[in-house]
Amino acid sequence: MNQPVAIASKPPIVLGVESSCDETGVALVTLDPLTGAPRLLGQALHTQVTMHAAYGGVVPELASRDHIRRVVPLLRQSLDDAGMSLEAVDAIAYTAGPGLAGALLVGSAFAEALAFALDKPVLPVHHLEGHLLSPLLADVPPAFPFVALLVSGGHTQLMRVTQVGEYELLGETLDDAAGEAFDKTAKLLGLGYPGGPALSKLAESADPALVAEIKLPRPMLHSGDLEFSFAGLKTAVLTRVKAAEAAGVLTDVLRAALAAAVEQAIAEVLVMKSVQALKQTGLNRLVVAGGVGANRHLRESLITACRRRQYTVNFPDLSLCTDNGAMIALAGLLRLLAGADTKMAGGFAVKPRWPLIDA
Ligand code: KG4
Numbered sequence: 001m002n003q004p005v006a007i008a009s010k011p012p013i014v015l016g017v018e019s020s021c022d023e024t025g026v027a028l029v030t031l032d033p034l035t036g037a038p039r040l041l042g043q044a045l046h047t048q049v050t051m052h053a054a055y056g057g058v059v060p061e062l063a064s065r066d067h068i069r070r071v072v073p074l075l076r077q078s079l080d081d082a083g084m085s086l087e088a089v090d091a092i093a094y095t096a097g098p099g100l101a102g103a104l105l106v107g108s109a110f111a112e113a114l115a116f117a118l119d120k121p122v123l124p125v126h127h128l129e130g131h132l133l134s135p136l137l138a139d140v141p142p143a144f145p146f147v148a149l150l151v152s153g154g155h156t157q158l159m160r161v162t163q164v165g166e167y168e169l170l171g172e173t174l175d176d177a178a179g180e181a182f183d184k185t186a187k188l189l190g191l192g193y194p195g196g197p198a199l200s201k202l203a204e205s206a207d208p209a210l211v212a213e214i215k216l217p218r219p220m221l222h223s224g225d226l227e228f229s230f231a232g233l234k235t236a237v238l239t240r241v242k243a244a245e246a247a248g249v250l251t252d253v254l255r256a257a258l259a260a261a262v263e264q265a266i267a268e269v270l271v272m273k274s275v276q277a278l279k280q281t282g283l284n285r286l287v288v289a290g291g292v293g294a295n296r297h298l299r300e301s302l303i304t305a306c307r308r309r310q311y312t313v314n315f316p317d318l319s320l321c322t323d324n325g326a327m328i329a330l331a332g333l334l335r336l337l338a339g340a341d342t343k344m345a346g347g348f349a350v351k352p353r354w355p356l357i358d359a
């Protein structure tokens with residue numbers, strides 16, 4: 001099934017489709033012919049956040065149905081945004097995993113069918129590789145090699161990235177992901193889904209003196225390795241919230257202070273382990289990716305910590321932190337340019353569970 005793709009002298013245009021969870025994203029990416037830097041030509045995104053909010057989390061069946069409804073209009077919108085027609089597309093990339101099986105199947109069936117109709121090659125992409133490479137979608141992309149801190153709703157990983165497709169797992173969470181810790185503690189504080197942005201917003205109004213009085217654990221901060229654990233943090237917050245409720249003192253002021261304390265605890269662990277990963281690998285560049293990478297406190301803490309030690313740190317544009325089609329198009333494009341096996345359309349299989357090092 002695998003066939004080599006003839007790459008024309010003009011940089012290829014790759015269409016990317018993301019549908020692994022609760023965002024439907026379609027985007028077109030190419031390389032700038034002058035600078036060689038990746039360039040976003042057009043994109044369209046629909047988030048299902050308001051639809052799932054009523055249930056306090058993602059409802060997989062509703063997610064799949066909504067992806068079906070959205071994907072064709074989003075394709076049209078992204079083409080309009082780029083000012084081009086489907087014929088200009090050279091290859092189609094889609095998220096093949098990990099993620100919700102039904103949601104993945106929508107994007108995969110759509111991309112494979114489109115590729116079949118257009119007689120173009122397809123590139124099944126690993127969702128985390130999309131996140132990992134998203135910071136490269138910049139005017140001045142970070143150079144390889146680097147340490148990547150991948151912090152999404154389902155994953156917290158430190159990776160050594162030597163080049164496209166060469167990833168070494170340095171450490172990961174043993175239980176909850178950082179995003180999950182944000183979401184679960186946000187729920188305990190009575191905040192809606194998704195919890196990360198809501199908790200971060202609440203934390204902004206916290207009284208620093210009160211925050212300093214709240215002692216939350218920094219799980220595995222001094223474990224000496226690059227593993228993480230965030231489940232204990234959630235339990236500690238649960239205990240505090242229950243005690244405050246029982247004493248009738250769970251005021252908005254205390255909730256804000258708890259939110260800030262949680263944010264600080266998560267950020268401190270992520271910063272410390274990222275610095276440790278840089279030391280351990282001898283690399284001097286950190287690249288941050290994934291939804292939690294949008295957190296302002298984390299960004300500021302990483303910038304300060306890296307500046308102090310003369311490391312550089314790169315973040316994707318805020319709009320590229322959470323799920324989107326551009327990062328999938330980019331991962332497909334870079335894989336294509338690196339000579340990855342592409343296949344002609346004609347069958348699809350998604351991988352709801354899929355370690356990145358196997359991609
Ligand atoms: O990467 P992503 O969009 O989806 C996955 O692949 O999981 O990450 C979603 C996660 C959620 O847990 C969400 O609460 C968190 O990213 N998140 C944030 C912020 N924005 C999104 N967490 C903290 N602060 C934010 N500003």
Ligand code: ZN
Nearest residue numbers: 131152322323
């Ligand atoms: Zn994601």
